[in-house]
Each structure stands twice: as structure tokens, then as C-alpha cells.
Amino acid sequence: MRHTISVLVENKFGVLSRISGLFSGRGYNIESLSVNNTMEPEFSIMTIVTTGDDAVIEQIIKQLRKLVNVLKVRDVSQMEHIEREMHLVKVKANQETRSEIFNIISTFRGKTIDITNNSLVVEITGVSDKVSAFLKVLEPYGIIEVVRTGSIAIARGSKSTTDFK
């Protein structure tokens, strides 16, 4: 089962390697990991997408909580939540195909952010299903490159991962 885990960490030396090392050392899978500062510069939130049965996920959460620099761990996929990832897609586009591609982009609510004579760069945000569908439709035109962020997620409602006290 796929789980999305939010981890609030102290921005201390080596914290990212402690977390990624925990996953590799114990044989847990990381599908994606994204991390950045919160509103308070001394903390970061990591969003980790992983897979495993219930026992594995329970261990992952417990092992994460054991790290001294980890303040809070939440399996947001067990709550109502919103998840997004962003892709930058470079696709072949010439005068003939460009308008067709624009149509597709607008259907998927993407944004064109760069145009050359024979290519476009599109920004598209969403859950992975939507993005996969988008890529599939673009495929025949010739995708040159795709760069994607990992998933980020936030729980619905008024509670925050950054409340740890």
C-alpha cells in the first residue's frame, strides 16, 4: 500500500541523511521525498511517499519518531488530505502542432512557460494520475524531458504538522 508520510524535522546537520539512511538501511522503499523549510526557519517538513504493508508502515513511523531530530510524524494518507506534485515537461512542438498542444495543456490546466521554434516547456501540477494521463496524451508529439518534484501533501482541517508540543 502507498502511504504519504509528513515528517517535521529540526533543520540540523545531517538530518536528511539520517532519514534517507534509515530507509535504505532497513530496506524500506522511498518512492519520493521532498523537503523544504517551514514558516519557521529552524524546522523543515519532509513528505515521504513509501509503500509497505501495515506492519512495515508502523515500523517506518516508529523508527522515524526515534530519530532525535524528528519532532512529529503523521501518515497523512490515513487522513483526509491533499497531495500534489509538479512536473516540468519539455515537448516537441512546431508551428503545426503547437495549437493542438496548447489545447491539451489548457484541458489539463497546465501552464506554458517557455516556447522555442521546436519545443515547449509546460508546468503541470496535480496528483500523479492526472499527470500520467497528461504525459500519455503528449507522448505522440515527442516528449524531450520530464522533471518532477516529489509529492507534497497537507492534511485537510485546521490541524498542522508543525504543532508538535
Add this chain to the structure above:
Amino acid sequence: MKMTGAEILVESLRREGVDLLFGYPGGVLLGVYDTLFDSEIKHILPRHEQGGIHAADGYARATGKVGVCFGTSGPGATNLVTGICNAQMDSVPLVVLTGQVSSDLIGGDAFQEADIIGITRPVVKHSYLISSPEEITTVIKEAFHIASTGRPGPVVVDLPKDMMAQKAEFKWPTKIDLPGYNPTVKGHLGQIKKMLRLLEGAKKPVIYMGGGVILSGSNEEMTKLSEITGVPVISSFLGQGGIPGTHENYIGWLGMHGNYASNMAMAEPDFILAVGTRFSDRSTGRLDGFAPNATIAHIDVDPSSISKNVKIDVPIVGDCMAVLKQALAEVDKYNWDKNASARKDWMAKIKAWDKKQPFGYDREADIIKPQYVVESIYKVTKGEAIICTEVGQNQMWAGQFYKFKEPRQFISSGGLGTMGYGFPAALGAKLGCPEKEVFDIAGDGSFMMNLQEICTAMQYNVAVKVAILNNKYLGMIRQWQNMFFNNRYSECCLDCQPDFVKLAESFGAVGMRIEKKEDVEGAIRESLKIKDRPVIMDFCVDREENVFPMIPAGAAVNEMLLK
């Protein structure tokens, strides 16, 4: 007044109550060593950093205090890695201080630079790289706090050379601010009551205790709980001493070479109260044969130990001592005679197993049996010595034939199984507990791995006794090759070995070779008279003796081989 980083460090150690530490100097540590030169902290110079850290570990296990050791940058630090991992596996509180090249050189492959924080990351409880002299006091205070609380473990502090030279005001922190670190001490009362209710209703209950009982010093609480409830107690290998080894409720230790009764009993209980144990594979055997019908309650200070290997029905997170005290406060509210007759039958069944198949060996043999040496040490020391072990057959026989009265009496590398651990650990234990007799029950192979520490024992007049069960084999390897590899003794034969008597004497230590059974006890008695130096006893034992019972790899607890 401003002090150098080195002075701040040493003063911080003193404030943490350190009176003894182990260390080996090197270029980047010269400033620290210059400060230590004037310090009242006693410094022990091992002859190899691995010896130093195992000695710190043995000191910590014997005394319950935090063990402290130094190693220089690069090779000094990498020589500590086995010792760090060893301490992590067995939950031993250590503060490991490593030299590091100057901050401005880090990352440039400087002379004797090693990323020791990176190298040790998977085997530490936590680690720090000092980045300003101002933070030294806070880091040291936190390091000792983290090492010694919750589930204990090693904390590495990396000390760049320039940080030791730069100056700052000495400010001792008044409190510890670690928002991500709050080990639970007291258990959830509702869960404790639930556990007691299940224990009350069980017909075939056992208590399965591990090293957590030793670490928390809750042996009296453990014993009381067993006595009040009448529940038999089985320990893990490192749980030995959690209740007295001679107690009528103590069945023995389970696992690969544990006793028959403990292993048989673990296939059948209807309820297990597990206390401070991590259900290691060496203890449980194949998991589907481990207590398949039992409801399990588990008390542990480390939540990740609960349901890691075996699914737990009643988790109780907390310090063993605190939770056992809570349980004892409730225990009178339950009826412990509820299933009296079923319980009596259960205990009788266990006792019958034990009677049928106790730990044993050929007592009539003329040759020295290794088990006889351990038994003789037990007899001569009246069960009161601290026993350290190496790894292999010697270790198993030490566990089988010495009965431990109390916690911190049995010191062995359980999780990592580090050959070469026992002798330096014995040195540390003796330095920590000079009034006690300390033995290293050794294998000839393992002893070779850290015997340079005889020199250390000489220098500081440490009267440890080493009892080499010399089978001229990597005995445990030979046993497996004998049992599972068609007697193909690939690289296990140690025919070529030093004359251990002369070797001891070359250091100025006492060496003895014992070739006859009738000389065994006398030699041990003789060794106890020597108070100022180590004694190396080379017991020439039956070379081909195997350890039994044995649960072969992949078998269940009740599928032991008995011969």
C-alpha cells in the same frame, strides 16, 4: 573567562561526572590531550582504539554509568566503528569522542580525514559535529542525556581541531532542550491493567525478560512480580541476571543454545509478558513456531521494539522499572489462584522438561571439558564474579554453566557477536568495579583479536582473569561445519597459535597452562590470589566438543538438536 574548546570539553566531561575514560591520542587531538594532562579525570590508554571502546562498553555495562572514549580522526575513528555498532546493538550508553580535521579542511580529503558521522550514522543513537566552541557544553550535556536515557545507546561527538583551539565563555546549560526526544517512562495504566487481567486469566503464562530488565535495574521488581503471580520466568541471553539464576521460578534462557525447558515452554504458552526484550531471531527461532497460541503483552521503552518481529497484542511503552512498579502497585487486586491447578500443571510440565534435559556434558570424561572449566569458575567464585565472554562456543558455555545472581554480572556481545569484545570489556568492568572478580571466558580465536590489551591491564594493574577455553579451533565455526557441512573444516583450524603462557609472561602478566582436569580448580583458585596484574589461563580443552541443545537455523524453538 574565556576557555579553549578543549578546556570547555574536558570541564563539561567533568561536570557530567566522568572520572574515567579510555582514549588514544592523535594529531588533531593534541590540544585535548594537553588539557587532559592537567585533568583529574583518569585516562586509560588502550593499545588499540577497538580495545578502548570495548573497555568503555564493559565499564558501562558493569557500572551502569556512561562509558566514554576518545579516538583521533581518520584511522582512530574508524577503529571505533565496531565498538559503536556493538554498543548500539546491545543498548549500551557510550559517549564516543572523535577527533576531526579542522573545519576549513573538512571535505577536502585532508590527511586523516574520515567522515565518521557519515560512517557511523546507521549505528549510533545520535551524533553531533561541533561547529562552534560555544555549543560544546550543550552538545556534551545532550550527548550524555541521550546516551543514558530511554533505550541507551552510543552517541558520537566529532571534534574538529579548530573547535578545540578556539575560545569561548564556558556556559553550562541549565536545562536540556530536545523537543524531538522524550522517552516515555511511565506506562499507560489502562494497558498495564489489561496485561494483568490477561496474566491472571492465563493457564500457561510465561514472563520473557530481556536486557531491558538489566539496563533498568528492575531485577527486584521482576522477581517480586514472578513470585506474587507464580509465573515462570524465561530470559533472553542478555536478560540473564534479571532474576537470580538459582530462583525456583527461573527456567533459563531461550534461543539457539538456550536450555531445553525454556525453548519447549516457548512453543506452548497461552500468554507471554515480555519485558525489555527485542525478540531477536537468535532467541525466537523460526517465528511461526514461537508461541503460536499466545497473547503477548510487551513492556519496552523503545516503541520500535514492539511489534517489530513478533506481533504484540498489548503494547506498553515505558521504562521497565517504572512499569513493573506500576504493575506491582496493582497486583494485589487480582486473583492469582484463579487457575491454580492449570498453573501448577504448567509449572510441573516445565520442571519435568528441565529434569529430563538440563544443560549437561560428560562429567566422567578424563579430558578437560570446556563446560567443566566454566562450572569450576562458578564454584570457585561462588557465583559472584562478573563474567565477560568472547564469542562462539565459549560464550554459549559461559551462559549455560554460570548462574548469575544479579544484573550487570554477565557481560557479552549479544547483538553483534563481536569476537575480541570480552577481554577489553573485562578490563573496563574491572576498572569500574575493582572490588569484584572479573573473568573473561574466552575462545582462543577471539582472544587473539584484542590481546594487545594485556599491556593495558599491566600498565594500570588490572587484575582480570582470562580463561581461554582453548580448542585450537574457531570452535563455533567447526561445530557448524561438523553438523551441516559434512565435516569439511574450511579455515577453522587454529593449530598455529602462540604459547599463551610465554605470551602473558612477555607482557609481565601471569600465564598458566592447564592440561589436566584435576588442575582446573586449583589454577582458578591460584588466579584469584593475583591482585595486581592480569592472569591468562590456557585451558587445553576437548577440541571437538559441541554446544547443545541447538536450534538449527530456520528451526522452531521446540525443534532442538540435543546431540
